[in-house]
Amino acid sequence: MNFGDSLTVVNLGVAAFGENVATAGGRCVSLAWQPPGQGDPQAARDLAAALADPRIDKANATAFARFLAARPGLVDIAAARDAIPAMRGARLVLHAGPPIAWTDMCGPMRGAILGAVVLEGWAGDVDAARKLVDRGQVELAPCHHHGAVGPMAGIVCPSMPVFVVENGAGGTRAVSNLNEGLGKVLRFGANAPAVIERLRWQRDVLAPTLRAALARTGPIELLPIMAQALTMGDEVHNRNAAATALLFKRIAPALVGGDVAGDAAAAALAFLAGNDHFFLNLSMAACKAMLDAAHGVAHSSLVTVMARNGVNFGVRLSGTRERWFEAPANPIEGLYFPGYSVADAAADLGDSAITETAGLGGFAMAAAPAIVKFVGGSADDALHHSLRMREITIGSNPAFALPALDFAPGAAGIDARKVVDRGILPIINSGIAHREAGVGQIGAGVTTAPMACFVKAVEALARESS
C-alpha cells in the first residue's frame, strides 16, 4: 500500500486512540477489548496457567458429561423441614445468594425474612420478628448451603412447602419453594398479612393438593417440559408461560376424579392458571439438581452456581467446591414499570441465575423474543445473546435446542477461564425488585455476572491446582 491510500484501522482497547485516527480523516473501528483478568498481571498469569492445565480440561469434560446426563424429576412436594435435614427443630431461614449478615442485607431480603418469621409463628408480628432476628435468635443461611434455591429473596423456612427434585442418575436432590405469583409477595420483601395468608394457603391447600396430583401422575420428568417450553417462547427463567401451561396439562387431569376435594382442586388449578411464573421455581430446582451432579470434580472450572443476595453476586466452581467468589452485583439494564426508575431498584437479587448457569434464561434468549420486548431490545439481540454465550461455555446441551437458531443446542456449562480470557460476561435475565421491602417487582431486565467473581475463581483454581 502507499502512503496516499485511505486507511481503515481496527483499534483495540482505549477508544481515544481510535478517535485520533477518525480526526485525521481515517476510518476506525474500535473494539471493546481489554486485557484478561481486568489488567492485573497476577490474574493474567493465573489465567494462563489455568488455560494450559490439561487437568482442568479433563475435569471439565467429566463435570460437563455429568451435567448433560442429569434427568431431574419432580418426585415430591414436602414441608421444607422434612426435605432439609438441618431445618428439623431449628429456627433456620434460608435466603438467596452467597452468605450475608442480617445487618448487611437489602430491604427486600430483610422484609422477606421477617415475613418468614411471622409465617413460622416465631413472632406474632413483623416488629416482634425484627427484634428476634436483631437478637440473633433466627439462624440465616444461603439456600445453596442446603441444596435449595429460591427466586429473588429466596426465602425457605421450615413449614414452607418445597418442590423436591431428584436427578436419580446423578444421585442429586434439590428443592425450591413454590412460586407465589406477582404483586405483593414474600420473595420481593412483602410481609403484610395478605402475603402471609397466601403462604398459609399454599402450605395448607395448594401443596397437599399438588402432592395428591403428583401421587397419581408419578414423578414428572422436567427436562422434556423445559425442552418443549424452549420451542414455545420461554427461556424458562423470566418467561415460563409455556412451561407452566405444560405442567398444568400434566397436573389437571390428575386432580379430576381423584380424592382431592373439588374446591381445593379448583382453587389450586385457578392459582396455576393465573400464574405464568409458576414453573420458574421448578426450573430452578431442576437446574440446581443438574449442576450439583457436576459439582465437586477436582480441578474443574465449570461454574455450578451463580447467585445474588441483593448486595453481592456469588459464583462457585465445580473444582473449588463450597467456596464462594463474590463481587458487587452489576446494575440491571431494563424496562421499569410506570412510575419507577433505576433509582428505586434493589441490586440484582435471587438464586434464579441458576437457570443461566445451566444454559437457560439469558443463554436461551433466542428462544424467547417476547422476553426481549419485555426487557428492551430486538429479536436479533436475542439471537446474539445466545450466540455470544457459546464463547464462554464448555459445550452445548442438545436437550435445550433453540428453534430460532435452527434448533442448535443451547450453549451450556460456563467455563470460568473463558469468561476471564474472552472478557465476555454471562448474561442474566432478571426481575427487578424495589429497594424497599414489600413494594414488589418494578421491572425486568438483562444484567451480567460481574467479572471480578470469575477472576477470583480462576485465581483460586490455579493456586489449588499448582
Next chain:
Amino acid sequence: MNFGDSLTVVNLGVAAFGENVATAGGRCVSLAWQPPGQGDPQAARDLAAALADPRIDKANATAFARFLAARPGLVDIAAARDAIPAMRGARLVLHAGPPIAWTDMCGPMRGAILGAVVLEGWAGDVDAARKLVDRGQVELAPCHHHGAVGPMAGIVCPSMPVFVVENGAGGTRAVSNLNEGLGKVLRFGANAPAVIERLRWQRDVLAPTLRAALARTGPIELLPIMAQALTMGDEVHNRNAAATALLFKRIAPALVGGDVAGDAAAAALAFLAGNDHFFLNLSMAACKAMLDAAHGVAHSSLVTVMARNGVNFGVRLSGTRERWFEAPANPIEGLYFPGYSVADAAADLGDSAITETAGLGGFAMAAAPAIVKFVGGSADDALHHSLRMREITIGSNPAFALPALDFAPGAAGIDARKVVDRGILPIINSGIAHREAGVGQIGAGVTTAPMACFVKAVEALARESS
C-alpha cells in the same frame, strides 16, 4: 462505462438469456419473473383495470376494516343439526373445499363420507354406506356453503358436535367439527369401527363435558388465545400446541368441582392433554367468522376463502360473493413419515387454509420455527415466508404480532390483484394425507395456492365491475 468494463446483468424471465451472459464471462442474476396473468393478454388487461379501479381499493378498505374489527368467541358446542339449519331432518354431509361430485372425490374424502354415513346410522356398515351414496341418497355439499369449516376431508354430519363461534360485532357465526387427534381418524378418510367409536365418544361424552365447562366459563374469546399462541411457537394452523394448552387452562378449572361426572371430566381432559392439534378446528372457525365479516363487500378483491377438496383448490373473493374460482391443487413440498413418499400423497386437502386466508399458518411462519423443522427448511425461511406475504396483502393485523420480526403485525388480507400482479402465491402449511382412505397422515409440508384461481377471480371481478 466502457466496453472494456466487466458486466453485471439482471435477467428477467427466461433463464436461458442469462446463461448466455454467464457463458460470455459476465455475471448474471436471473430473477424468476413472469408477466402477470400467466402471460394471457386478456388477464393482463383485466388486472390492469382492477388495479386502476378506485372502487376496489375503497371496497378493500371497508372489507379489511371489518376483518380487523372481528372478535370471534366460542359461544357453544352443539349438534351440527342444531347449528346448521339445512341439516335438520336432512341426510346432508358437508365436506372440505369447493363443490365436487361424489365420483370425482379423492380417496380420503370418500372414506370419510362413508364413515359419516355409518356414524349417522343411515347405513349399518361401510359397504352399505357406499351403496347409499352411490345411489345419490346422501346430499353432499361444501362446508363453506353452510358457514362451516373442517380440516382435511372436513366432514360435518348432523349428529356430530360442532364448535359454534360468533363474531358478535360483525354478526357472523361459523362452526367447525371437533379435532379427533392423529392416527387413524375420519378427517384422513379412516372409517374403521374404532374411528366411529371415537366419534361417538366425542358426541356423547366429550362434547357435553366441554359444553358444561363452557357454561361455567362463559364465551371464550379466541383472538387473545391465538395472539398469545403466536408468541409461543404456534402459527395456529399446523402447530397448535400452545393454543391448545391455553384453551386447556381455560377449560380445566371449570371441569373441577362442577356438575360433570368425574370420569367424563377426566377423560375429556386426558383427550385434550393428548392432542396438541385440538385448537386447530377452533382457529379455523375463528378465522371463518373473521373473514365472513369481510365477505360480500361489492368490488372487493379481498380473498375470504381458500379451500381444497383434494382435487381442486378454490378461492372466493369478498366482492364476487358465492362464486368459486378453482384450479388443480399444487403439490405439497414437505417431509414424509418413514415409508411414504410424494407418490402416496393425496392432493392438497381441507378447509384449514382459512387460517392462511386470515394471516395465520404459512403467513405467520415467523412465529413457528418448529414448523419449519417439521416441514423442511430453516428458521430464516420462516421469517422470509412471513415477510414475502406482505407483498400480497392489504394490510397487517396488530392482533397477530410476530415475535421474531420484533412483534411486527402479521401480513393479512390477501388482495387477489396483488397475487396476480406480483406473481407471489399465498403460502399454506398443510398436513399430507395418504391418497387412500384410512391410512391417515403421512407427512406435512408447505404448498401454495395455484395462480389460476386468482387470475380467474380478478378477471371475474374486473368484468363485474366494468
